[in-house]
Amino acid sequence: MSSLNPSQRWQRVQELADRLEPLAPHVRQEMLAALEPDASIRAEVQSLLFALAQEPLAAPPEPSQAKNTATLPESISHYRVESLLGQGGTGTVYAVTREVHGQAQPLALKVLHQAFNNEESQSRFRREQQILARLAHPSIIRWLDSGFTADGQPFLVMERVDGKPIDAYVRERKLSPEAILLLMLEVCEAVAEAHRNLVLHLDLKPSNIFVNKQGHAKLLDFGTAKLLDAESTWTTTRQLTPLYASPEQLRGDPLNTAADVYSLGLILYELLTGAWPFGEKGSFLSVAGRLEGSVTMRRVRGLTDGDLAIVLEKALASEPAQRYRTVNEFAEDLRRYQAGQPILARRQTFSYRASKYIRRHRTAVGLAAIFAFGLAASSVYSFVQYRKAETERARAVAVAGFLEQMLANADPTQQTISPEKGLALRVVDLLDASAAQAATLEKSAPSVAVSVRSAIAGGYKGLGQYEKAEIQARTALALAQSGFGNDSWEYLVALESLASAKKAASQYALAAPLQQQVLSLYEALAPLHNGYEKALSSYAGTLVNLGRATEALPFAEKALRLTQSRTGDLEDRAYAMVQLAFVYNALNRNEDYLRILEEAVALRRTLPAPSLNHGAALANLAHALHKIRNYNRALSTQEEAVAFYKARLGPQHPAVVQALVSLAVMQSQATSHEQALITAAEAKSLSDLTWPNDHKDRAYAHTVWGHLACKDDAQRLAAVKALEFGLAMRQRILGANHGEVMGGHWNLAQCLDRLGDYLGALPHVEATYRIVVTEKYPAAEIRETVEYYAALRTKSGQPTTEEEARQSLERKLPAGP
C-alpha cells in the first residue's frame, strides 16, 4: 500500500479515525483490521484515535486569583481595604471603608497599576479624576477623593455601587423590553449629561454600567473618557478589547458624541435580543463587519420589531454622519417608540437619503426631484390604502420632510432637460404638479394632505414664490380646520407654514400674530417638541425685524433655555443661540453677540454633521470679529465657513460664493492684497457657474473682484470690465436707483479715474449724485460726491470749483422732482 503519498495517507488515516471513533474499543480493532490492510496505516489510525481521546479540549490553567488576594493591602491612605472588587484595564479597584462620625462608609478605591507607572497612564488617571469631578449626576458614579498610596501610586475614591452589571441584571431578572428601554433611557441621560459637560465616555459597555439595588443605572469608569476641549480633533488610543467601540474608534478617526451613541446602540441591541448584530460577539468578523460597514443590519430586522429596528439601525450606522448625532436624539426616538409615537429616524433616514441623492446629482436636481417625487407620491397612496392610521401619519411626515428637503435644496434658476421629452422642466413646474396632486389626497387622507400642502408651501417659499406658498399654506390651514379643528396638530403644522411664508416674504407685521398663535398651540399641544423652541426663536427674529428687539429678547432666551433642558439637542441649541445672537446684535449688545456666536460655533464644531446653519453662524462670527478688529480670528473663522460650505455643498453653490466674497473683502482689509485677489477671482468664476443668469450675488462677486483688481496696473482694464458687468446686472435686477447700483457707479468711477479715463468716469459720478440726491442720502455723501466730481473735472483739464461742480451736477439731474 505504499502507493499512497503522505497526503493521501493522512486523508485515509483521518477518514478511518472519524469512522471508528464513535465505536466501542474492541469493535474498533476488528473494524480497522477489516477496513485497512496496511499495518502502518492501522498504527497511525490507532495513534490518532488515542490522541483524540487524550487531547483536552479546554483546560485553561487556574487564573492566579490567589496571588491578588494574597497581596490585598490592609489599608490605603486612611481607607480600610475590605476586598478586591475588580481588575480593570489599568487599575485595581478595592472595596474600602472610611469612618465618618463613627459609621463605616462603604466606598470604592481605584489604584493605578504599578505596571502603568508611565507619564501617559498617570495623566490619564488624573484626567479621569478631573472628568469625574465635573460630573454630578445621579446616574454617574460620584468621585469623592484622591491621593497617593504609601508607595506613590495615585488612587481615586468613588462611591461604591452595590449592584450588578446591566447585562447580568437584565438576564437574571428576565426584564421585559419595556423595562430594558427604561433602564437604557437612564443610561442615555447619564451619557448625555457627560456630553453636556463636554466629556465623551468612549468605553461604554455592560461591565461599565451597573444597576444598583434600587434598580437604577450608574455609569462607571471614565478611564478612557475624553474631554472635548479647544483642540478640534479627538482621536483615542485604541483599546485592546474594542467589543463595543464605534467603527471610527476602531479606525482611530476623530471622535464626537456619535461614538457613544454607537456603543449605546450596541448595548441596547444586545440587551434586547441577547444576540450580537454582526458576526459573533468577540469574533473577528464582528470587527471586520463593523469596519466594512456591510454586515451590520441584516439581523436587526429579524430580531426586533418595526420602528425599534429602525432606531437601532440608525444608532448603529457605520458612518457617524448617518447616526443619531447626539444621545438625546437617540433617547428621544426610544421615548417616542415607547409612547407609540412616530419616530424621527424614519423621517431623517428618508430625507437623509434624498438630500444625499440630490447632493450627488446636483446638476440634475430637477430630474432627480421628478423621479423622487413619483416615488414619494406612490408610497403615499399605498400607505393610505393599506396601513394603519399611525403608520400613515408617520409616512406623511416622511413625505413632507422629503419634499421640503428636496425643494429647499433646489435652485430656482436651475433647469434641466428631460431625456424622454426633450423639455426643459423647472422645479417650480414640479411643485405646481405636486400641488395639483395633493388635491386628490384631501378626501382619502386629509392629514397627509395637510402635511404635503405645508411642505409644498415650504418649497415655494424656498423658491421665493411667496404668493404661491401662501395659497398652499392657506389651503392646508382650511383643510386642517375643517378636518381636525383649530386646536389640532394638523392646524399647527399648517399655521406654522403660513407664518413662515409671511415671514419669508418680509411681511413681518402679518407674520407676528400668526406666530403668536403657533406658540400658544405648541404650549397646549406639544410643549416639549423641539418645534416649539424653533417657533420661539423664529418669533424673536420677526420681532427684531419689526424693530422690537427688546420684546424679542425673552422669547429668544426662552428658546435657548428649553434647548438646554433635557430634551434639547445640540443642533437645536446652537440654532437657538444664533437666533439669540441676532437679537443681541439688534440691541447693540456687542459683547453678548460675540460671546453667544462663539458658543454656538464651538458647540456645532462638536457635532458630526452640523446643519447648514453652522456655516451662517461661522460667517456671522467672522463678521462680528472683523467689526471688533480681531482680523486674524475673523479671517480664520471665515475660512472655516468657506471650507464648511464647500465640503457640504460642493464648490458651486450660492453659499460658497457669498462666503468667498466676504473672505476676499476681509483679506483685502486685513492681510494681503494678492491673497484677496485670488479669493475674489475664485468667487467670481464660481458665481458665473452658480448663476448662469442675472443674480445680485453674481453682480457682487464681479464688483468685488473688479474693485480689488483695479489696484493692479496690469489688471485695471479687466477690472473696469468686471465693474461694468456688475453694474449693468445690478441695474437690470434692482433698478436704476438702488443703493447697490449707486455703489457700482462709484466704484467704476474710481477705477476709470485710476486708469486715467477721467471723461469716462464723470458720467458715473453724475449717476451717483442723482441717486444720493433722489434717495435723500446724508449730506456728507452728497458733499463727497460733489468734491470728487470737481477733482475729476480738474484732472481732465477743466479746472472746476466745488460750487461749479454742484451747479453742473444739478443741471444734469433729470427734470421734475
Place this chain on the structure above:
Amino acid sequence: MSSTPPADHDVTQLLEEWAAGAPGALDRLAPLVYPHLQQMAGSYFRRERQGHTWQPTVLVNELFLKLFSRRSPNFENRQHFYNACAKLMRLALIDHARASTAEKRGSGQDFVPLHEEMAWFNAAGAEMLDFDQALRELEALDAQQARIFETRIFLGATAEETAELLNVSKATVDRKMRTARAWLFQRLSPAGAYDTNSPPAAPSSL
C-alpha cells in the same frame, strides 16, 4: 523596541495592488504591517499573562485596523485576504516566541493558552517554534486542514465563520479541527502527557 507604524498610504496601495493580483505585493506588505503587529503581540503578552486565555481577535483587530485604517479597499477575494491575515498572525506569534526565547524570558514561567480550543498549549513559550514546524508539516499533508486551523486559531473565527470564509461545511470544519488538534497534541504535548501504555507516536513517514 520601538517600531514606527507603517505609512498608511503604502499599506493601502499595496493592499490594492495585492487585491488586484500583483505578484509580490504581499511580500512587500508584510514588513510594513508586521513590526507593529509584533509590538502589539509583545504588549499583549505582557499585559494579559495573568491567567487569561490568549485571544487572537485582539491582535487580529490590530492587524485589520492597520490594513483598514483608511476605509476598506475593495477586495475581490476576501477569502484570500483573510487567509493572508491568518498567516501574518501566525508569523507574528512565532517571531514573538523566537524573540522571547532568545532573551531567555517568558519561558516556562508564564503560561498563556493559545486558544480556548488549544488551551493545553502555551503561546508564550518556546513550544511555539515546534508548533510552527508541526503546522508546516500539516500544511504539506492537508493544505485545507491547515487553513481551517489557522483561521480558527489565528484569526479567532468561529466554526461557522470559518466554514463561510473557506467555503466548506461546518461539519468539515469541526472534523478537520478535531483531528488537527489531536495530531498536534500528539506531536507537541509536553512529555508525560501520554500514558506509559500508549502506543508509539505517529510514524516518521508522516
